[in-house]
Each structure stands twice: as C-alpha cells, then as structure tokens.
Amino acid sequence: MSNNNPDAIKKVSIICANGSLEGVYPSLIMANGARMDGIEANIFFTFFGLNALMKKTVNSLKVATVGNSALNMAMPMMGFPITTPFPTLLGAIPGVSNLASWMMKNEMEKLDIPPVDEFLEMISDAGGKIYACKLAMDMFKLKIDDLVDHVDDVLTVGQFYEISAGSSIIFT
Amino acid sequence: MSQIEIAELNVDLDDQGYLTDHNQWTKEIAVAIAGEEGIIELTDRHFVVIDFMRKEFKETGTGPSIRRLTKQSGVPTKELYALFPGGPAKKAARIAGIKKPEGCI
The missing domain is CATH 3.40.1260.10 (DsrEFH-like)
Known part of the structure; x- marks a missing residue:
C-alpha cells in the first residue's frame, strides 16, 4: 500500500x-x-x-582492528563472549585485519549483504x-x-x- | 480498484493491506492489488517475480531479499524496479499475497 x-x-x-x-x-x-x-x-x-x-x-576494504574500541572477540565465528575485548596489539599483527575482514565478509554474505x-x-x-x-x-x-x-x-x-x-x- | 472492491474478492488484509493468509491468493486478487498500487497491467515478467516470491515464501516463511530475488528469478535489478516502481520489495510482496518483507537488503 x-x-x-x-x-x-x-x-x-x-x-x-x-x-x-x-x-x-x-x-x-x-x-x-x-x-x-x-x-x-x-x-x-x-x-x-x-x-x-x-x-x-x-x-579490499578492511575492518579497523587497531584503535577500534568497539571491536570485540565475539565476532560470531570465534565464539567468545561479546564482552571479551579485542586487544589492539593483536589487531596490529600483520594479517589479523585481513582475517577479521574475511570473517566479517563471510557473515555478511550469509545475510545476503553483497x-x-x-x-x-x-x-x-x-x-x-x-x-x-x-x-x-x-x-x-x-x-x-x-x-x-x-x-x-x-x-x-x-x-x-x-x-x-x-x-x-x-x-x- | 479500491480497498472495498478488493475486499469483495473475499480476501483478508491486515491494516497495511497485506494478505493475512497467502492461501487465499488468486491471480484476480494480484491484479486488483496491483491496480491499487498503480500497476495497470501484470505482465509475464511481473509473474516471474510474483511466482518466485510465493515459492520462496512457502519454502522459507519469508519473502526473498532483493538480491536473492534478482539473482534467482532472473529478473535483473533495473527491470525489477521498472516493473514495480516506487518500492519493489513491498509492492511485489503485497501483490504476491505474502507477508510484508522484513529484511533490510
């Protein structure tokens, strides 16, 4: 209507x-x-x-894994509680941003987000x-x-x- | 065709004009609702979309996302918007006699 x-x-x-x-x-x-x-x-x-x-x-856009205080380890595929922080030093390790971005893109694809x-x-x-x-x-x-x-x-x-x-x- | 005339087809609509029971849907109802939405004629291409939406709804209990609809039905995005001007997801769902779509994509 x-x-x-x-x-x-x-x-x-x-x-x-x-x-x-x-x-x-x-x-x-x-x-x-x-x-x-x-x-x-x-x-x-x-x-x-x-x-x-x-x-x-x-x-090739990436999730910010450094200096992103809202980021946590709960990214669904990791299975940690949503309150587990994502240490910014971990985010600085080469490849971590790529991995996190890849995981997020997979989750988005499941929801039909292109x-x-x-x-x-x-x-x-x-x-x-x-x-x-x-x-x-x-x-x-x-x-x-x-x-x-x-x-x-x-x-x-x-x-x-x-x-x-x-x-x-x-x-x- | 007005709301009252659609009602004469013995079909139950919710307060937003969507069929409450998709089993009541007929092509006649589709044509009537399309007319009310400003779509004068339902072509074969409209029915490709409508049939796909009804099939998807029966299988999953919800209408498809636009992306799924365009990829699976073979009606590209541009054509979909031309077939159902002014909001394809909701219009097509209403005409197809299924629930109002809830997805954001």
Missing part, C-alpha cells in the same frame, strides 16, 4: 567519509534500503570514503546516485577513471547541496 503519511521521507542524501568496511556498509545499506522503499537516494563519498569507489580498493562493488551496482541499478567528492579527489590525486563505473559524477560541496534539495542529509 502506498505510504500516505505527508511527513514520509521522500529523498535522502547520505555522506560517507570513512573507508573501513564498517564505515562504508552503513551508507550502502541505508541507500539501498531507501530505494527499496521508493525513496530517492544519493550517496556522497568523501575523504577515505573514496576507498569504496576506487577500482583498486573497492573489494560485496561493495556489487552493492554499488545494485544501488545504481535501483536508481540511486553515487557521487565522489571533488576536493577529496584532488587531494588524493584521483581521476574519474580510477573509480568504478557506477559513479555518476564528481561534485563540489555546493553541487552536492544542490542535488540534495528537498532531501534529508545523513552523515554516517
């Missing part, structure tokens, strides 16, 4: 400024979820969020718009060719606000 609530959200613009696995997925899930409900969706990737758009990094490149394609095919921040592109010396094909445009902050007219802006 169509939503008759006059206050119903019609458009969202989501800003993704983090390039870790746990920093990127919330933006993707919220944008895709918006499209599923017929809500217009834009995602604006800036700073390290650009890692989610770069061809070279799109499928890998980042497939997710971007899904959102784009669903009519969501994907934008990269011009200033961050300049800073990292990136060209549009360095980004995956689903990127619609490279925008300045002003242009982002323009295309966001009438939308709720979400900073994840």
Whole structure:
C-alpha cells in the first residue's frame, strides 16, 4: 500500500567519509534500503570514503582492528563472549585485519549483504546516485577513471547541496 | 480498484493491506492489488517475480531479499524496479499475497 503519511521521507542524501568496511556498509545499506522503499537516494563519498569507489580498493576494504574500541572477540565465528575485548596489539599483527575482514565478509554474505562493488551496482541499478567528492579527489590525486563505473559524477560541496534539495542529509 | 472492491474478492488484509493468509491468493486478487498500487497491467515478467516470491515464501516463511530475488528469478535489478516502481520489495510482496518483507537488503 502506498505510504500516505505527508511527513514520509521522500529523498535522502547520505555522506560517507570513512573507508573501513564498517564505515562504508552503513551508507550502502541505508541507500539501498531507501530505494527499496521508493525513496530517492544519493550517496556522497568523501575523504577515505573514496576507498569504496576506487577500482583498486573497492573489494579490499578492511575492518579497523587497531584503535577500534568497539571491536570485540565475539565476532560470531570465534565464539567468545561479546564482552571479551579485542586487544589492539593483536589487531596490529600483520594479517589479523585481513582475517577479521574475511570473517566479517563471510557473515555478511550469509545475510545476503553483497560485496561493495556489487552493492554499488545494485544501488545504481535501483536508481540511486553515487557521487565522489571533488576536493577529496584532488587531494588524493584521483581521476574519474580510477573509480568504478557506477559513479555518476564528481561534485563540489555546493553541487552536492544542490542535488540534495528537498532531501534529508545523513552523515554516517 | 479500491480497498472495498478488493475486499469483495473475499480476501483478508491486515491494516497495511497485506494478505493475512497467502492461501487465499488468486491471480484476480494480484491484479486488483496491483491496480491499487498503480500497476495497470501484470505482465509475464511481473509473474516471474510474483511466482518466485510465493515459492520462496512457502519454502522459507519469508519473502526473498532483493538480491536473492534478482539473482534467482532472473529478473535483473533495473527491470525489477521498472516493473514495480516506487518500492519493489513491498509492492511485489503485497501483490504476491505474502507477508510484508522484513529484511533490510
């Protein structure tokens, strides 16, 4: 049934400024979820969020295992209680971030959460718009060719606000 | 077709307009609900989606995620959104006579 609530959200613009696995997925899930409900969706990737758009990094995003105080050993596959901390020194050992990321990706796949490149394609095919921040592109010396094909445009902050007219802006 | 006319087809809907019993579903009901959702004609491609959703629901007790739906039914994402404009998961579930989908993907 169509939503008759006059206050119903019609458009969202989501800003993704983090390039870790746990920093990127919330933006993707919220944008895709918006499209599923017929809500217009834009995602604006800036700073390290650009890692989610770069061809070279799109499928190798990692969970932050150092300096991530929220991380614990309960990652389902390890079977520890959720209160067991994940020692940051353990996280610094080479390969640990890879392992943790691999485990998390496996768990996500079980829940039907796609890998980042497939997710971007899904959102784009669903009519969501994907934008990269011009200033961050300049800073990292990136060209549009360095980004995956689903990127619609490279925008300045002003242009982002323009295309966001009438939308709720979400900073994840 | 209005809510009342759908009701004349002897079908029980919950307060959000989803069938409470998927066994009551008929193609006639699907057409009626689709009309109410603004889909004038249900094509064969709509029924590929609807049939897949009903099959999935009978097997798992819940509708498929969009990703599963597109991968398994052979209806790509773009087409799915074109077939059910303005929110494919919920619209298709309603037309297919199954529960409102609960997944986030």
